[in-house]
Amino acid sequence: MSFPWAKEYTPANPVMKFLDEKLPLPRLVYNAVGAGYPVPRNLNYMWNFGVLAGFFLVLQIVTGVVLAMHYAADATVAFAKVEHIMRDVNWGWLMRYSHANGASFFFVVIYLHIFRGFYYSSYKAPREMVWLLGVVIFLLMMATAFMGYVLPWGQMSFWGAKVITGLFGAIPVVGEPLQVWLLGGFAPDDAALNRFFSLHFLLPFVIAGVVILHIWALHIPGSSNPTGVEVKSESDTVPFHPYYTAKDGFGLGVVLVLFAVMLFFLPNYLGHPDNYIEANPLSTPAHIVPEWYFWPFYAILRAFTMDFILPAKLWGVLAMFAAILIWFFLPWLDRSPVRSGHYRPLFRKFFWFGLIPVMAVLFYCGGAPAEEPYVMLSQLATAYYFLHFLVILPLVSSFEKPEPLPYSITEAVLGSDKKAVLGENTTPAT
Amino acid sequence: MIRPIAILVGLGFSIVVLLAFVTGAYTWATEETQPTAEHEFHIAPHAPEGGFAHDGPLGTWDVAQLQRGYQVYKEVCAACHSLKYVAFRDLAGLGYDEGQIKAEAASYQVPGIDPNTGEATFRPGLPTDYFPSPYPNAVAAAAANNNAIPPDLSLMTKARHHGPEYVYSLLTGYDAIPAELTQEFPDFETPTGLYFNQYFPNLNLAMAPPLTTDGQVTYAEGNPQPTIRQMSADVAAFLTWTAEPKMVERRQTGWPVLGFLIFATILAFFAKKQVWSSATPGRKDD
Numbered sequence: 128m129s130f131p132w133a134k135e136y137t138p139a140n141p142v143m144k145f146l147d148e149k150l151p152l153p154r155l156v157y158n159a160v161g162a163g164y165p166v167p168r169n170l171n172y173m174w175n176f177g178v179l180a181g182f183f184l185v186l187q188i189v190t191g192v193v194l195a196m197h198y199a200a201d202a203t204v205a206f207a208k209v210e211h212i213m214r215d216v217n218w219g220w221l222m223r224y225s226h227a228n229g230a231s232f233f234f235v236v237i238y239l240h241i242f243r244g245f246y247y248s249s250y251k252a253p254r255e256m257v258w259l260l261g262v263v264i265f266l267l268m269m270a271t272a273f274m275g276y277v278l279p280w281g282q283m284s285f286w287g288a289k290v291i292t293g294l295f296g297a298i299p300v301v302g303e304p305l306q307v308w309l310l311g312g313f314a315p316d317d318a319a320l321n322r323f324f325s326l327h328f329l330l331p332f333v334i335a336g337v338v339i340l341h342i343w344a345l346h347i348p349g350s351s352n353p354t355g356v357e358v359k360s361e362s363d364t365v366p367f368h369p370y371y372t373a374k375d376g377f378g379l380g381v382v383l384v385l386f387a388v389m390l391f392f393l394p395n396y397l398g399h400p401d402n403y404i405e406a407n408p409l410s411t412p413a414h415i416v417p418e419w420y421f422w423p424f425y426a427i428l429r430a431f432t433m434d435f436i437l438p439a440k441l442w443g444v445l446a447m448f449a450a451i452l453i454w455f456f457l458p459w460l461d462r463s464p465v466r467s468g469h470y471r472p473l474f475r476k477f478f479w480f481g482l483i484p485v486m487a488v489l490f491y492c493g494g495a496p497a498e499e500p501y502v503m504l505s506q507l508a509t510a511y512y513f514l515h516f517l518v519i520l521p522l523v524s525s526f527e528k529p530e531p532l533p534y535s536i537t538e539a540v541l542g543s544d545k546k547a548v549l550g551e552n553t554t555p556a557t
Numbered sequence: 558m559i560r561p562i563a564i565l566v567g568l569g570f571s572i573v574v575l576l577a578f579v580t581g582a583y584t585w586a587t588e589e590t591q592p593t594a595e596h597e598f599h600i601a602p603h604a605p606e607g608g609f610a611h612d613g614p615l616g617t618w619d620v621a622q623l624q625r626g627y628q629v630y631k632e633v634c635a636a637c638h639s640l641k642y643v644a645f646r647d648l649a650g651l652g653y654d655e656g657q658i659k660a661e662a663a664s665y666q667v668p669g670i671d672p673n674t675g676e677a678t679f680r681p682g683l684p685t686d687y688f689p690s691p692y693p694n695a696v697a698a699a700a701a702n703n704n705a706i707p708p709d710l711s712l713m714t715k716a717r718h719h720g721p722e723y724v725y726s727l728l729t730g731y732d733a734i735p736a737e738l739t740q741e742f743p744d745f746e747t748p749t750g751l752y753f754n755q756y757f758p759n760l761n762l763a764m765a766p767p768l769t770t771d772g773q774v775t776y777a778e779g780n781p782q783p784t785i786r787q788m789s790a791d792v793a794a795f796l797t798w799t800a801e802p803k804m805v806e807r808r809q810t811g812w813p814v815l816g817f818l819i820f821a822t823i824l825a826f827f828a829k830k831q832v833w834s835s836a837t838p839g840r841k842d843d
């Protein structure tokens with residue numbers, strides 16, 4: 128669907144006309160990311176990250192497929208194969224560093240994309256399905272990245288895999304058999320490495336499929352915008368192409384500059400030196416830490432240090448998974464009729480002075496050793512994290528008086544909208 | 558219905574984690590943590606005077622230094638440490654020509670098969686061979702080194718934080734136990750077969766000081782004096798190269814790429830301005 132004023136695709140030449148009649152693929156693209164998709168005219172740069180995430184997904188697939196041509200998932204040679212890629216394969220170092228840093232940039236972009244959603248409540252009706260599919264993508268990405276990190280078979284690969292799969296051992300009764308079943312043995316070895324490679328190759332394509340659903344679901348109501356006021360008329364929108372293709376092009380340029388700096392000058396900055404030591408089941412690293420993008424959830428896992436009815440470890444595992452799974456319920460937990468945090472004074476305070484610093488603390492503590500004061504800090508932050516989403520967010524709208532909303536996007540951008548009717552200015556957007 | 562459940566779940570998780578916080582904080586406030594010698598007397602690695610030629614985004618290899626470092630590796634470290642990801646052909650990166658590489662390779666004995674009997678034996682190396690391990694297997698390596706296996710050095714400088722500085726500091730860091738340490742930790746000792754070194758995480762390691770006297774390695778005419786510091790810096794530089802022979806090539810590829818991207822991004826910025834200005838007369842911002 129789209130707005131009634133969306134431009135219709137008219138094939139410019141006979142070839143396109145032929146194609147459009149037999150298989151309307153050009154039409155599909157035109158309506159998805161071309162001039163046929165009307166988009167609110169007031170999007171800010173926080174709306175760039177969806178397209179950027181798509182870029183990094185493609186980059187991961189392209190570099191990953193090339194790496195897979197030279198890699199072998201066999202515990203005796205995997206580490207040496209990665210070194211072979213780094214030393215002997217033409218441009219192998221570029222492929223490998225692009226893939227490793229590409230994963231990090233993918234997560235940076237996705238985190239910004241998700242936090243955009245938190246601030247502007249993009250998860251609210253009518254975009255619940257877009258949000259739910261987004262959370263599915265995030266979970267798939269985490270699984271993919273976790274298994275990818277095992278492939279180079281360094282010390283952190285091995286011990287990270289051991290710790291994370293060990294979490295399943297915390298589940299009562301079925302835990303241990305489940306862990307053995309997942310790994311294909313009692314510790315990560317050939318069986319685990321092979322299945323991780325197989326799934327690491329597969330999942331990105333599953334992600335690509337869910338991304339298509341995500342965009343499909345988005346195009347039914349159309350994009351939201353920083354005011355949270357829904358599109359009312361044609362003057363509220365501009366066609367995606369050329370307006371947002373141009374804006375996304377510039378955003379992509381900026382991110383690629385930063386990516387090139389990391390890739391060519393600091394390619395191991397986000398990695399861990401221990402992963403340049405080949406996996407050794409007999410030697411445990413001093414500190415086992417996952418990749419940086421897992422740190423907030425790792426901090427939550429380790430915050431539960433006390434048995435209370437359930438064993439501490441089980442609490443940690445439940446909390447870690449719950450920390451992401453609760454995002455699925457956000458559309459129904461937050462019942463303020465106003466979307467944008469811009470017009471919600473109380474919500475905005477909890478966002479900037481609660482959620483954001485707490486996420487920063489969780490990030491920091493997840494990468495720090497499990498010592499005091501980091502454990503205490505993660506405990507306080509974890510408590511706030513759950514209170515924020517499960518208690519504050521459902522209740523805050525009862526105490527909050529939203530600020531007046533503009534009548535329309537046009538009014539927000541131009542200062543006035545000819546169509547604005549007196550008295551309608553403060554109607555919340557629903 | 559979903560909101561009351563959510564509130565209960567939220568309170569549940571936060572109460573449990575806050576209980577853990579209270580007990581943790583109580584223990585932390587009441588129990589004193591014992592300081593450890595490793596914690597108090599470990600020293601962070603530092604660079605040799607003047608740093609390395611390969612440091613920084615514009616750094617390049619100092620080929621003469623890499624050659625000296627290779628000589629130190631070959632004459633000293635190779636007695637205990639392998640270099641298994643480096644092939645003799647890679648020495649072309651140190652400025653050696655084909656003939657020199659062939660001769661270098663042939664100066665090493667690598668495992669082979671007797672062409673007449675099929676028995677396992679040794680043969681002179683070829684450029685396509687990799688640096689051989691000084692020990693037939695890990696058990697032999699451990700047996701010869703007080704139960705510690707000398708690690709492969711190919712990736713050493715990437716496998717430690719501040720790797721090149723760490724290797725340099727470790728090799729030059731075999732000093733006597735400082736008096737303050739013995740004062741503060743009277744129980745601290747270096748077991749026989751281990752050696753005290755404040756750059757090593759637990760202060761005692763199984764490697765005997767490999768570089769003990771100035772001039773241990775004789776450098777060719779025109780090179781700096783082979784002091785312990787000089788040899789240590791040279792071998793640290795060499796091990797930076799073995800860990801990533803493509804490092805300088807990587808940076809040199811990076812500059813033009815970065816230049817192109819910045820140029821393209823500036824163009825994209827003006828393109829974006831142009832596109833937007835034409836279509837939104839009277840727009841407040843941007």
Ligand code: HEM
Nearest residue numbers: 187188191192194195198223227230272275276278279331
């Ligand atoms: C969602 C997209 C993807 C993410 C987030 C991802 C993430 C990762 C990560 C974090 C690593 C470890 C890098 C390292 O430390 O060296 C890795 C390695 C690897 N990935 Fe991926 N990857 C993705 C897609 C793919 C695809 C599509 C393929 C192949 C078709 C692939 C093939 C490989 C291979 C062969 C390795 C091992 C080589 C190496 O470690 O450099 N990846 N991946």
